[in-house]
Amino acid sequence: xxxxxxxxxxxxxxxxxxxxxxxxxxxxxxxxxxxxxxxxxxxxxxxxxxxxxxxxxxxxxxxxxxxxxxxxxxxxxxxxxxxxxxxxxxxxxxxxxxxxxxxxxxxxxxxxxxxxxxxxxxxxxxxxxxxxxxxxxxxxxxxxxxxxxxxxxxxxxxxxxxxxxxxxxxxxxxxxxxxxxxxxxxxxxxxxxxxxxxxxxxxxxxxxxxxxxxxxxxxx
Numbered sequence: 001x002x003x004x005x006x007x008x009x010x011x012x013x014x015x016x017x018x019x020x021x022x023x024x025x026x027x028x029x030x031x032x033x034x035x036x037x038x039x040x041x042x043x044x045x046x047x048x049x050x051x052x053x054x055x056x057x058x059x060x061x062x063x064x065x066x067x068x069x070x071x072x073x074x075x076x077x078x079x080x081x082x083x084x085x086x087x088x089x090x091x092x093x094x095x096x097x098x099x100x101x102x103x104x105x106x107x108x109x110x111x112x113x114x115x116x117x118x119x120x121x122x123x124x125x126x127x128x129x130x131x132x133x134x135x136x137x138x139x140x141x142x143x144x145x146x147x148x149x150x151x152x153x154x155x156x157x158x159x160x161x162x163x164x165x166x167x168x169x170x171x172x173x174x175x176x177x178x179x180x181x182x183x184x185x186x187x188x189x190x191x192x193x194x195x196x197x198x199x200x201x202x203x204x205x206x207x208x209x210x211x212x213x214x215x216x217x218x219x220x
Contacts, residue, residue: 001177004054004185006165008035010046012188017050024053026106026128026165026185028084029060041077048078054125056106056185058084059094068094075103082106082125087115092122099123106163116148120160126183131176132166142172146179153180170194 002023005016008031016022025047037043044057057074061067071083071094082104085091095105099122106126107119111134119127129148131141145164152158161182167173170193176184 001173001181002053002161002183003191004056004163004183005191006031006167006185006187008032008037008043008047009188010035010037010043010050013047013050016188016191021191022051022053023183024055024080024082024185025051026056026084026163028056028058028108044074044077044081048080052080054082054104054106055080056082056084056108056126058108059086062086062088062090064090064093067091068097071098071103071105075101080104084108084128087119087127092118095119095122095124099125108165110148111144113144113147113151116160116162117151120152120155120158124160126161126163128163128165128185130166131164131172132168134166135168141166142175142179145176145181149180 003021004024004026005013005022006026008027013025032040048055059067059070061070067090074083075081075098083098084106085094086109087107095107098105104125106128107124108128110116110127110129116127129144134141148162163183163185164176164181165185167184167186167190170190173184173186
């Protein structure tokens with residue numbers, strides 16, 4: 001499973017990229033606004049220079065023609081840009097246009113398996129189902145991920161990767177991996193939580209204590 005980080009914070013991206021565990025970045029208008037960066041275009045360029053994997057940059061327009069113009073512009077910012085479009089008739093039309101030209105497209109705001117089928121048929125590189133937001137309304141978000149993975153597996157001609165979004169906890173990540181999702185885009189806080197286990201902390205503390213008692217050194 002690939003790990004993308006869901007943030008537009010350059011400091012967070014740099015720190016996580018340095019671990020070697022990061023495969024890409026997703027952003028959205030809310031995350032860009034939260035970053036406080038004054039220039040959206042320059043921010044996306046900086047992120048794309050830090051991470052060699054896909055960097056999702058979202059269009060702002062909702063109508064077909066202006067959305068297509070924005071999408072074409074964003075696609076040219078860097079070779080690793082994945083243009084992010086909404087799962088609407090206009091968004092899928094733009095997706096098809098860009099995919100036919102060899103651009104990566106991330107179709108976002110997916111909330112049903114039917115929508116995911118449309119995204120795959122439109123040539124999306126990624127489809128982003130939002131598990132957390134489904135959980136919030138009493139649905140089972142991970143059931144949707146399982147359905148989409150199963151449907152895509154039935155049709156080898158579908159090359160769209162399932163990108164699990166709206167991840168709220170390490171358990172979401174584990175469940176997504178269990179059902180075969182290709183990618184999870186994860187907030188920085190949740191990525192760090194993946195490292196945590198009380199038995200790891202306890203075991204390390206014991207190892208350190210025992211080593212100090214031994215009076216030995218590995219170097220010097």
